[in-house]
Amino acid sequence: xxxxxxxxxxxxxxxxxxxxxxxxxxxxxxxxxxxxxxxxxxxxxxxxxxxxxxxxxxxxxxxxxxxxxxxxxxxxxxxxxxxxxxxxxxxxxxxxxxxxxxxxxxxxxxxxxxx
Amino acid sequence: xxxxxxxxxxxxxxxxxxxxxxxxxxxxxxxxxxxxxxxxxxxxxxxxxxxxxxxxxxxxxxxxxxxxxxxxxxxxxxxxxxxxxxxxxxxxxxxxxxxxxxxxxxxxxxxx
Numbered sequence: 001x002x003x004x005x006x007x008x009x010x011x012x013x014x015x016x017x018x019x020x021x022x023x024x025x026x027x028x029x030x031x032x033x034x035x036x037x038x039x040x041x042x043x044x045x046x047x048x049x050x051x052x053x054x055x056x057x058x059x060x061x062x063x064x065x066x067x068x069x070x071x072x073x074x075x076x077x078x079x080x081x082x083x084x085x086x087x088x089x090x091x092x093x094x095x096x097x098x099x100x101x102x103x104x105x106x107x108x109x110x111x112x113x114x115x
Numbered sequence: 116x117x118x119x120x121x122x123x124x125x126x127x128x129x130x131x132x133x134x135x136x137x138x139x140x141x142x143x144x145x146x147x148x149x150x151x152x153x154x155x156x157x158x159x160x161x162x163x164x165x166x167x168x169x170x171x172x173x174x175x176x177x178x179x180x181x182x183x184x185x186x187x188x189x190x191x192x193x194x195x196x197x198x199x200x201x202x203x204x205x206x207x208x209x210x211x212x213x214x215x216x217x218x219x220x221x222x223x224x225x226x227x
Contacts, residue, residue: 031213042201042217043158056214091158097213104148104203104215106158 006107018080025094035091121218134189144204147185152199192225
């Protein structure tokens with residue numbers, strides 16, 4: 001089975017610019033997660049989707065971050081405008097369900113550097 | 116207090132040693148994931164447990180539901196096992212249903 005696909009792999013932008021990341025989960029996976037991982041820290045959940053509905057976006061900085069999963073399949077995460085502290089790896093993960101009995105599958109991540 | 120606590124934070128071992136990483140979790144978590152992340156690499160799911168024990172190669176994961184404790188064991192450790200190991204709990208219900216909470220991670224270094 002194909003894994004979770006993310007693009008781009010790397011992105012360098014200047015502060016105040018905009019950036020978008022794309023994720024295509026494993027086919028049939030209803031649950032999709034976006035995580036932010038700052039160097040040396042564990043992943044921090046930004047948003048969790050169940051199909052095309054948002055389950056948890058409590059830690060998403062909504063003044064600058066937005067995410068959508070319009071057709072319940074692939075998803076985009078946008079940052080506008082970017083700040084220096086947004087430099088991190090943005091990980092997308094998916095699972096068959098959010099009921100806790102499904103393994104997680106992670107993409108390779110997008111490494112964002114904001115200068 | 117974090118809902119998922121891992122120990123130790125750092126672990127150094129010699130090649131061939133038996134390694135144990137522990138994870139304690141709070142009420143409301145129904146399943147535990149063990150994840151592995153190599154330096155500069157992506158995250159790989161090793162195990163997902165809601166009861167009992169699972170084994171894959173030299174890796175063994177156990178969970179004790181009554182004590183709310185899980186362990187990841189590595190037998191005959193090898194330098195290529197050097198990575199960050201993370202346990203993450205899935206919440207069973209309420210407003211946190213399906214939410215994942217991560218432990219702090221354990222940095223494992225295996226010397227040849």
